[in-house]
Structure formats: structure tokens, C-alpha cells
Amino acid sequence: MIDGGPVPLTALYPDDAKSIVIRPIGYVVNDKKRGPSAFGITGGDISEIRLYPGMVRFMRGLEDETSLLILWHFHKARPIRSVFARGFDRKRVGPFASRTSDRLTPIGVTEVELLEVRGTTLVVRNLDAFDGTPVLDIKVSMAGLKRSREQREQSGPLG
Amino acid sequence: MIDGGPVPLTALYPDDAKSIVIRPIGYVVNDKKRGPSAFGITGGDISEIRLYPGMVRFMRGLEDETSLLILWHFHKARPIRSVFARGFDRKRVGPFASRTSDRLTPIGVTEVELLEVRGTTLVVRNLDAFDGTPVLDIKVSMAGLKRSREQREQSGPLG
Numbered sequence: 177m178i179d180g181g182p183v184p185l186t187a188l189y190p191d192d193a194k195s196i197v198i199r200p201i202g203y204v205v206n207d208k209k210r211g212p213s214a215f216g217i218t219g220g221d222i223s224e225i226r227l228y229p230g231m232v233r234f235m236r237g238l239e240d241e242t243s244l245l246i247l248w249h250f251h252k253a254r255p256i257r258s259v260f261a262r263g264f265d266r267k268r269v270g271p272f273a274s275r276t277s278d279r280l281t282p283i284g285v286t287e288v289e290l291l292e293v294r295g296t297t298l299v300v301r302n303l304d305a306f307d308g309t310p311v312l313d314i315k316v317s318m319a320g321l322k323r324s325r326e327q328r329e330q331s332g333p334l335g
Numbered sequence: 336m337i338d339g340g341p342v343p344l345t346a347l348y349p350d351d352a353k354s355i356v357i358r359p360i361g362y363v364v365n366d367k368k369r370g371p372s373a374f375g376i377t378g379g380d381i382s383e384i385r386l387y388p389g390m391v392r393f394m395r396g397l398e399d400e401t402s403l404l405i406l407w408h409f410h411k412a413r414p415i416r417s418v419f420a421r422g423f424d425r426k427r428v429g430p431f432a433s434r435t436s437d438r439l440t441p442i443g444v445t446e447v448e449l450l451e452v453r454g455t456t457l458v459v460r461n462l463d464a465f466d467g468t469p470v471l472d473i474k475v476s477m478a479g480l481k482r483s484r485e486q487r488e489q490s491g492p493l494g
Binding site: 197285 | 337344346347348349352353354355356357358359360387389390392393394395396397399400404406408415417418421423424426427428429430431432433434438439440441442444446469471472473474475477480483484487
């Protein structure tokens with residue numbers, strides 16, 4: 177549904193645009209719920225990301241990072257509006273000029289602070305995803321990589 | 336392929352992990368190619384993102400933004416290694432502690448500078464995707480949103 181009516185995929189995508197299948201690697205556990213406003217989220221700022229057991233082999237070095245990029249599925253997205261008042265500043269924009277969850281590609285991206293790794297569970301601060309949200313990927317953030325490098329350089333060649 | 340051998344999906348994902356289908360919204364045009372090293376990219380730092388014509392209805396306000404987050408498909412990804420020397424600093428890590436394109440969820444995220452919008456084409460700086468890469472989503476970056484707000488506050492109530 178877009179702007180209150182059904183829109184055929186052929187009106188949006190060319191025939192040769194190949195679709196991609198992605199699978200969640202885990203899910204979010206926290207006390208957040210969608211709030212009363214259109215874009216608000218209630219709850220604390222600490223979340224757990226519980227990765228599926230098979231993901232353990234891809235986690236090497238994760239515990240040394242402090243800043244991660246989390247990709248997650250907007251699994252509770254609603255119909256798309258092509259113009260709306262953006263949550264951040266109420267400016268009237270389209271989905272591409274916003275962070276709305278109500279968009280063609282239902283993927284959220286959030287930079288979080290990694291507090292702790294316990295087995296395949298990550299404890300993070302600042303993830304703006306609801307409880308139960310499927311997590312699609314974890315990357316080290318560019319800010320985190322730059323910080324690692326600065327710390328290494330400060331500690332000198334023997335550090 | 337993971338670490339040189341086939342790995343069944345059931346070893347990675349639980350049966351009830353629902354897959355998601357996403358579709359590209361456009362593609363990249365630039366002169367970048369994969370470079371001679373494992374993670375290097377050659378070419379200039381200006382790219383065009385050509386959105387499909389049907390995307391025009393979601394672009395309202397995009398021309399006012401300077402900093403965007405681009406989600407794109409790692410369409411040339413190679414077999415996954417669970418541990419490797421990270422491109423940024425050669426530290427040995429797994430995919431989740433890196434930005435490698437060789438990962439379970441083949442989605443790249445890059446913050447770019449928006450230089451110009453011409454119809455459904457965006458001219459951007461700093462997109463580290465090859466020519467022909469499918470683009471999956473465009474969002475305003477958090478840094479861009481904060482900058483917009485600061486500028487508005489500086490320009491005062493009549494600005």
C-alpha cells in the first residue's frame with residue numbers, strides 16, 4: 177500500500193531488477209514498544225541482540241569493538257506515504273529524505289555502543305528497534321574503526 | 336561457501352527465521368572497479384546513483400540534504416571466510432567485526448555526500464561501490480539531520 181492504495185511492483189521496479197533474499201542472524205530483546213506518536217519508541221536504552229548459535233563462527237574480534245552498525249528488519253512497518261512530516265523536525269519529505277520505517281526497503285540501520293558480549297548475545301546501548309525485531313547484520317562502524325586506529329597509534333609501536 | 340566448503344542453511348539459521356525479499360531501487364554508475372588487493376577499489380570518488388523512474392514519488396526534500404546513507408547490494412561478493420585480516424588495519428577478525436563484502440547478509444552501508452540531484456539521478460561523493468552495483472535504499476544520515484537542525488536554529492525563528 178502506498179498513499180492509501182495498492183501499487184503494482186511493475187510500477188516501481190523494472191522487470192530486470194533482481195530481488196535479493198536475506199535472512200535474519202538473530203533478534204532483539206528489550207523493553208521497547210512503539211510509542212503513542214507516529215515515530216516514537218518507549219523504553220530504556222539498553223538492548224540485547226541474541227544471535228543464532230550458528231553465528232558464533234563469524235564473531236571473532238567483536239568483543240574488542242565499541243561502536244557497531246546494526247542492520248535490522250522493520251518488521252512492523254506500515255503502509256508507505258510518499259510525503260509526510262519527518263519525525264526529526266516535522267519537515268515534509270519523502271521516505272528517501274527520512275529514516276522512517278515505512279519505506280520500500282524495510283531495513284533500519286543504527287549505530288550502537290557495544291557494552292558486552294556474552295556468548296552469542298551482544299548487550300548494546302542506543303538501538304532504536306522494538307523487542308522481537310529480526311537483526312540482519314552487524315558491522316563495525318567507521319567511527320569505531322577510526323577510534324581503534326587512533327588508540328593503537330597513541331599506544332606506540334609496542335602497544 | 337564458507338571457509339572453503341559448503342555449509343547448509345540449516346547450520347546457520349533456525350527453521351523459523353523468516354527470510355525477507357528486497358528489491359533494488361536503482362544502480363550505481365561510476366568508474367570504480369575492484370582493485371588488485373583483496374578489498375581495494377580503484378577509481379574516482381564521484382558516483383551517480385540512478386534511481387528507477389518509479390522512485391521519483393519518494394524523493395521529496397532529498398535535494399535539501401547533504402549527507403545520505405546508501406544501502407547497496409554486495410553483488411560481487413565472494414565465499415565467506417570466518418576469520419581474515421581486516422582491510423582497515425589487518426587485524427584478524429570475523430565478518431561481524433569488519434566491513435567486508437564477503438558476509439552472510441550481502442548489504443553495504445556507506446555515508447556519502449550528496450552533491451546534486453538531477454531528476455532521479457543523485458550525484459554523490461565517497462560511495463565505495465563498484466559501477467553497476469544495485470542500490471537498495473537511501474536514507475538521510477543522522478549526521479545530516481543534526482546539521483540541518485543546527486542550521487535552522489542558527490538562522491533563528493524567521494529563518
